[in-house]
Amino acid sequence: MKIVVHTQYFPPEIGAAPNRLSALVQGLTSAGHEVTVLTAMPNYPMGRYHPGYGGLVRRENHNGSAVIRTFIYPTQSAGMAKRLLCYFSFVFSSVVLGGLLLDEPDYILTESPPLFLGISGFLLSRWKRARWIFNVSDLWPESVVRLGALKPGLALRLSEWLEAFYYRHAWLVSGQSSEIVQNIKKRFPSVPTFYLPNGVDTQNFRPDCGTPEARALLRSKPGCLVLYAGLHGLAQGLEQIIEAADQLRDDSSISFVLVGDGPVKRALVTEAEARGLTNIKFLDPVPQDQMSALVAAADIVLVPLKMHIPGAVPSKLYEAMSSGRALVAIASGEAADIVSRNKVGVVVAPGDTQGLTRSLLDLARNSSYREQLGVQARRAAIAQFDRSVTIARFVRCLEEQLRVVSPSKLGLQTQNDSGPSLVTNQYDQSQGSESRSA
Numbered sequence: 001m002k003i004v005v006h007t008q009y010f011p012p013e014i015g016a017a018p019n020r021l022s023a024l025v026q027g028l029t030s031a032g033h034e035v036t037v038l039t040a041m042p043n044y045p046m047g048r049y050h051p052g053y054g055g056l057v058r059r060e061n062h063n064g065s066a067v068i069r070t071f072i073y074p075t076q077s078a079g080m081a082k083r084l085l086c087y088f089s090f091v092f093s094s095v096v097l098g099g100l101l102l103d104e105p106d107y108i109l110t111e112s113p114p115l116f117l118g119i120s121g122f123l124l125s126r127w128k129r130a131r132w133i134f135n136v137s138d139l140w141p142e143s144v145v146r147l148g149a150l151k152p153g154l155a156l157r158l159s160e161w162l163e164a165f166y167y168r169h170a171w172l173v174s175g176q177s178s179e180i181v182q183n184i185k186k187r188f189p190s191v192p193t194f195y196l197p198n199g200v201d202t203q204n205f206r207p208d209c210g211t212p213e214a215r216a217l218l219r220s221k222p223g224c225l226v227l228y229a230g231l232h233g234l235a236q237g238l239e240q241i242i243e244a245a246d247q248l249r250d251d252s253s254i255s256f257v258l259v260g261d262g263p264v265k266r267a268l269v270t271e272a273e274a275r276g277l278t279n280i281k282f283l284d285p286v287p288q289d290q291m292s293a294l295v296a297a298a299d300i301v302l303v304p305l306k307m308h309i310p311g312a313v314p315s316k317l318y319e320a321m322s323s324g325r326a327l328v329a330i331a332s333g334e335a336a337d338i339v340s341r342n343k344v345g346v347v348v349a350p351g352d353t354q355g356l357t358r359s360l361l362d363l364a365r366n367s368s369y370r371e372q373l374g375v376q377a378r379r380a381a382i383a384q385f386d387r388s389v390t391i392a393r394f395v396r397c398l399e400e401q402l403r404v405v406s407p408s409k410l411g412l413q414t415q416n417d418s419g420p421s422l423v424t425n426q427y428d429q430s431q432g433s434e435s436r437s438a
Contacts, residue, residue, distance in 0.1 A: 047076025207324030232262030237306030
């Protein structure tokens with residue numbers, strides 16, 4: 001089986017999408033399949049090229065898989081014009097250069113967001129006569145509208161049209177959360193879907209991964225350490241953590257550490273300094289292979305969202321669970337349900353800083369309760385969200401479908417081959433098994 005993984009984000013970039021797709025590539029390669037990654041020059045989340053990268057095209061190898069990198073205009077700006085230039089520069093370069101350099105695969109899997117990458121994914125699938133899988137990790141444009149980054153008008157109507165076009169023309173739509181799949185099935189009942197959760201490498205993220213170096217990096221004084229590690233963006237609502245740190249400034253038993261980068265980090269640092277907060281510190285992003293040690297070295301892990309965004313289940317939730325850490329989820333919807341159903345932490349409504357402060361105090365003062373939550377979290381992560389299991393299920397689906405002759409490969413059809421003939425509602429099956437495991 002030959003498959004192209006088409007994504008704007010891939011290691012050495014860090015974050016949920018690069019980590020998840022790297023694991024998927026590794027799973028496909030380990031199963032004996034030929035994988036090519038078509039991705040951008042690495043620039044995320046700093047908004048500038050990683051050292052040694054740049055230019056129009058570059059070939060490299062990632063753990064046995066071929067990687068083709070093409071041009072992107074890098075930026076960390078939150079401004080619409082520069083963001084669109086960033087997105088469309090890779091849309092254009094990936095379809096032109098990718099089309100020239102790629103062989104004909106059996107499948108092309110395109111990662112969304114950004115939503116616009118579906119343009120090149122669709123065109124490449126027609127050019128190469130491949131089955132197109134549209135992988136949705138965030139519901140664009142809905143989530144962008146909820147965050148206030150996109151207003152009603154022509155741009156929104158165009159984005160909604162693109163979204164519908166992709167769903168109707170993809171051979172398969174995979175979704176990273178139950179809410180995403182439910183949302184798509186409700187609006188597009190005939191679209192074949194597959195539930196492919198983020199999950200976590202339970203062998204890498206373990207309770208015993210904390211190292212002296214990680215503890216020294218995080219801790220400057222004794223007490224309960226509260227960690228956030230991830231993107232500093234609009235959707236995370238990290239100003240809630242600044243507010244909680246302010247309310248707890250006189251409590252020497254609690255300190256906060258925020259690890260990562262993103263478009264709002266500078267504003268967060270400035271706000272913390274303006275308030276004179278000494279109980280919070282900011283650290284630069286760390287390589288993914290060091291993240292498990294940081295998470296295991298914390299006492300409490302924060303999983304924040306600014307508001308309810310349908311389908312949003314941060315990957316850091318699974319990493320905290322697998323690391324056996326007590327967690328506080330500032331969330332609603334599916335993320336909150338996972339925490340509550342499995343009894344792995346405390347749920348606080350987005351915007352409820354008083355509730356956040358109380359929850360942190362309660363956990364900080366009760367180490368035995370934190371330990372109990374951590375044990376339950378580790379157990380749930382292994383039972384329900386082991387990434388190797390979810391990837392293996394996805395690989396089996398693709399292998400089974402490959403036995404069904406693709407009409408487009410014979411030049412007989414240019415639509416979506418009518419979708420998978422054996423598994424058209426894997427979401428329902430996975431939901432059933434997940435519920436039994438809970």
